[in-house]
Amino acid sequence: MKLESSDPVVAQIIAKERVRQQNTLEMIASENHASEAVMEAQGSVMTNKYAEGYPGRRYYSGCEHYDEVENLAIKRLCELFGCKYANVQPHSGANANFAVQFALFNPGDKFAAIELSNGGHLTHGSAVNVSGKWLTPVTYRLVQDESRSDWGYLDFDSVEAVMKEHRPKVIMCGYSAYPREIDFKKFREIADRYNAILWADIAHIAGLCAGGAHMNPFPHCHVVTSTTHKTLRGPRGGIIMTDDEELSKAFNKAVFPGSQGGPLMHVIAAKAVAFGEALRPEFKTYSAQVVRNAKRLASELSGKGYKLASRGTDNHLILIDLRPVDADLTGKTAALWLEQVGIIANMNTVPNESRSPMQTSGVRLGTPALTTRGLLESDIAEVAGIIDMTLRSKGEATKLAEAGQRVRAVCERFPMH
Ligand code: DSN
Numbered sequence: 001m002k003l004e005s006s007d008p009v010v011a012q013i014i015a016k017e018r019v020r021q022q023n024t025l026e027m028i029a030s031e032n033h034a035s036e037a038v039m040e041a042q043g044s045v046m047t048n049k050y051a052e053g054y055p056g057r058r059y060y061s062g063c064e065h066y067d068e069v070e071n072l073a074i075k076r077l078c079e080l081f082g083c084k085y086a087n088v089q090p091h092s093g094a095n096a097n098f099a100v101q102f103a104l105f106n107p108g109d110k111f112a113a114i115e116l117s118n119g120g121h122l123t124h125g126s127a128v129n130v131s132g133k134w135l136t137p138v139t140y141r142l143v144q145d146e147s148r149s150d151w152g153y154l155d156f157d158s159v160e161a162v163m164k165e166h167r168p169k170v171i172m173c174g175y176s177a178y179p180r181e182i183d184f185k186k187f188r189e190i191a192d193r194y195n196a197i198l199w200a201d202i203a204h205i206a207g208l209c210a211g212g213a214h215m216n217p218f219p220h221c222h223v224v225t226s227t228t229h230k231t232l233r234g235p236r237g238g239i240i241m242t243d244d245e246e247l248s249k250a251f252n253k254a255v256f257p258g259s260q261g262g263p264l265m266h267v268i269a270a271k272a273v274a275f276g277e278a279l280r281p282e283f284k285t286y287s288a289q290v291v292r293n294a295k296r297l298a299s300e301l302s303g304k305g306y307k308l309a310s311r312g313t314d315n316h317l318i319l320i321d322l323r324p325v326d327a328d329l330t331g332k333t334a335a336l337w338l339e340q341v342g343i344i345a346n347m348n349t350v351p352n353e354s355r356s357p358m359q360t361s362g363v364r365l366g367t368p369a370l371t372t373r374g375l376l377e378s379d380i381a382e383v384a385g386i387i388d389m390t391l392r393s394k395g396e397a398t399k400l401a402e403a404g405q406r407v408r409a410v411c412e413r414f415p416m417h
Helices: 009-022 034-044 064-081 094-104 157-167 184-193 206-210 247-254 265-278 279-302 331-341 369-372 378-392 398-411
Strands: 085-087 110-114 136-139 170-173 197-201 223-227 238-242 317-323 346-348 360-364
Touching: 009 398, 034 265, 064 085, 064 206, 064 238, 064 265, 085 247, 094 197, 094 223, 094 238, 094 247, 110 157, 136 157, 157 184, 184 197, 206 279, 238 247, 247 398, 279 317, 279 369, 279 378, 331 346, 331 360, 331 378, 331 398, 369 378, 378 398
Parallel strands: 110 136, 110 170, 170 197, 197 223
Antiparallel strands: 085 238, 223 238, 317 360, 346 360
């Protein structure tokens, strides 16, 4: 029986969410709109089966089509990133990272990662995450000196210094709020000098790497983890990739039976669809446009007086420091006003943050979802104008209402498919 007849209450909630997505501009840098084909695979009969184990080595009968779809997902993913081995079973990016840590480390082992306040992720050694509680992160940072032209860029001197002092067995790179290109080759040179494993978490930029709009982590990184639902535009999930056969065996064991049970085979089917989409030429065009749109957003907002982390962007996101425009405006209030007008964004800490992570002085904005809806640079200029109007509104109802009307006009021009 169709959902609408069997459970109209849930059907209505889903219908309302569809309308919300249609009527708002999604600018959370880690979100996107998956295709109908991805959602169809995810909502299919593939949800009905247990398939613990790996293709050809399952614990339950009846897995032939699950083997087929998982092998296809692996093959497409390896082709996409030019690597030899992949595990497509992690339920999320955090699960992928946990499995890699479970495979590589003993409790207490050291690894180098960026300071969380400089754009890292909870799973990269935060004190409240297992990676910070059971392991020993030693941290590098971004260039702090604002008189330098590379202010806000990765500080490779601090990476080298942390390797020299602590000799961790792993260097992690890849970030949640870093607007610049990551030089994986340079990281590898440092890793080689200290005989360390180089691990990139490309959750945010995976789609840009796949589409050629960002340097590919292969062949430079020994291990690469990612989510599949951000710039890669697939279903929510995680992946692990490597060129090293021994490491790949260790990661497979760490995913199952190490840290997960039955894989989400309907999600793996949807991952296969998304990887297939990302292999098409249109995806190259998409990822290049994501970056062009983010660059235009950055230049428009800079031109209106906003301070941006690292003064701009090379990828899909920008980080605005609100303090020079309005010293009293917190990231929390800014995100609230933006939501009121129909622009969905998140508050974020900024370099030299003076407020708590629950208030922040910044807002993070991304262009992956708007680009999926078809917005080009000139449309992004209009969006930047609306953002400016909202952030300078002081919360006045008439100004927010006018900004809201402008958002609705943009939404109507770009229907969600
Ligand atoms: N929550 C994701 C983000 O927004 O960057 C990272 O996991």
